[in-house]
Amino acid sequence: MFALGYCLETLIVKRFVTRPHHVQFIVFIGLSLLFTGVQLISFGPDPRPSVSQLSFETITFGSIRVDLARLQAAAATTVLILTLAAFLKFSSFGRFIRAAADNRLGGLIVGIPIPKIYAITFGIGTACAGFSGALISPLFDAQPYLAVDFTLLAFVRSLWEDLGVSLER
Amino acid sequence: MVTRECVKQGWNPKIIFTPNGNGVQDKAYYEALGKYADGALASTMYYNPKAPDTDSIIKRFEADYPNQWLDANSGCAFEAVQIVADAVVRANSSASADIHAALKKTDMTPIVMNSGKIKFDENGQNINRHRHNTTGAKGKAASYCAARYRRREHSVSGPAIRGSLMALLWANVVLSGVLMGLVYGLIALGLTIIFGVIRVVNFAHGAMVVFGLYIGILDRTLVGHAHDRSCPNCGRF
Numbered sequence: 001m002f003a004l005g006y007c008l009e010t011l012i013v014k015r016f017v018t019r020p021h022h023v024q025f026i027v028f029i030g031l032s033l034l035f036t037g038v039q040l041i042s043f044g045p046d047p048r049p050s051v052s053q054l055s056f057e058t059i060t061f062g063s064i065r066v067d068l069a070r071l072q073a074a075a076a077t078t079v080l081i082l083t084l085a086a087f088l089k090f091s092s093f094g095r096f097i098r099a100a101a102d103n104r105l106g107g108l109i110v111g112i113p114i115p116k117i118y119a120i121t122f123g124i125g126t127a128c129a130g131f132s133g134a135l136i137s138p139l140f141d142a143q144p145y146l147a148v149d150f151t152l153l154a155f156v157r158s159l160w161e162d163l164g165v166s167l168e169r
Numbered sequence: 170m171v172t173r174e175c176v177k178q179g180w181n182p183k184i185i186f187t188p189n190g191n192g193v194q195d196k197a198y199y200e201a202l203g204k205y206a207d208g209a210l211a212s213t214m215y216y217n218p219k220a221p222d223t224d225s226i227i228k229r230f231e232a233d234y235p236n237q238w239l240d241a242n243s244g245c246a247f248e249a250v251q252i253v254a255d256a257v258v259r260a261n262s263s264a265s266a267d268i269h270a271a272l273k274k275t276d277m278t279p280i281v282m283n284s285g286k287i288k289f290d291e292n293g294q295n296i297n298r299h300r301h302n303t304t305g306a307k308g309k310a311a312s313y314c315a316a317r318y319r320r321r322e323h324s325v326s327g328p329a330i331r332g333s334l335m336a337l338l339w340a341n342v343v344l345s346g347v348l349m350g351l352v353y354g355l356i357a358l359g360l361t362i363i364f365g366v367i368r369v370v371n372f373a374h375g376a377m378v379v380f381g382l383y384i385g386i387l388d389r390t391l392v393g394h395a396h397d398r399s400c401p402n403c404g405r406f
Contacts, residue, residue: 028369032373034373065341080355084358097366125371132352133382137381150375154359154374
């Protein structure tokens with residue numbers, strides 16, 4: 001997924017970074033439709049269940065029952081989020097990424113390889129998406145049209161996070 | 170989905186019954202649930218196992234479409250084609266009006282579906298249609314009369330939990346919600362990191378998540394994990 005994101009950025013997204021917003025919207029909605037179409041062709045429109053014992057297993061704490069798959073997914077997610085936070089905060093590459101987020105032009109002037117950083121960041125984002133998708137696969141029946149739901153959910157979450165950050169300031 | 174939750178909660182109802190329901194007799198249901206699919210009841214259109222041609226039709230259907238079952242939909246479609254063919258023969262013409270008139274007078278013995286003589290009332294409903302009870306057994310939808318009905322053990326924890334049931338239910342739901350929320354958080358993190366750094370809104374993010382979903386399922390079905398060896402449908406995709 002990282003490789004996919006990296007290639008996507010260097011091939012397509014790069015050309016649209018400095019364009020106005022509505023052009024970017026058109027590009028990404030087009031990409032989304034393209035992906036959904038590819039999934040429709042390769043996997044078909046029917047919801048596809050994962051045939052796994054994992055879908056049926058639970059863990060009992062006292063009298064509370066939790067899905068094993070859900071617990072595993074949450075644990076892996078926590079580890080990944082913490083790792084990513086540490087990476088952004090402490091490594092020098094993480095500092096590059098934060099600089100690029102802060103000011104693109106300033107970063108370019110002081111010699112940060114902005115295009116490379118953009119590509120890698122896009123790769124990280126895509127890898128996050130793919131990883132979480134794989135984690136929840138025992139819980140959902142996969143279907144190409146789920147994409148819209150997930151995009152919307154991710155938006156709502158990001159807006160919440162932005163809201164939280166702006167309230168803290 | 171409902172049956173899956175029942176299995177997870179350790180509750181084995183004796184009967185799951187869907188009056189006029191779709192789904193329980195479908196192939197996808199059995200693939201999703203494997204051995205847990207046995208025992209669900211459905212009242213639906215179904216083929217008549219005692220009709221003389223049913224066996225040969227099923228065999229030919231399976232030869233042509235090895236990944237499908239002859240279910241309510243394909244059976245009804247087959248029967249519909251037969252009815253129209255019958256009407257065309259009786260009308261003895263290819264004009265639309267003649268065929269329609271003949272269709273209204275249809276009176277034929279059904280070939281695969283379970284029904285009395287097919288006759289239509291003025292609304293176009295088949296007045297002699299039958300409902301058929303199916304139940305799952307041995308990993309395949311079987312007609313009710315032929316199926317051995319297997320009872321499974323009951324494991325309801327019983328009245329001990331009834332007192333604080335509501336509180337437990339809440340705790341259960343909240344905990345699953347929080348765990349699920351963490352995963353959604355990871356999805357949103359991917360979106361936010363792209364938006365924050367590159368300043369583009371990635372509308373294709375959800376599609377990437379679904380790609381991940383498919384990869385996960387492919388991995389599980391094609392490769393198979395150590396603790397999945399017991400799962401009946403592994404390796405079938």
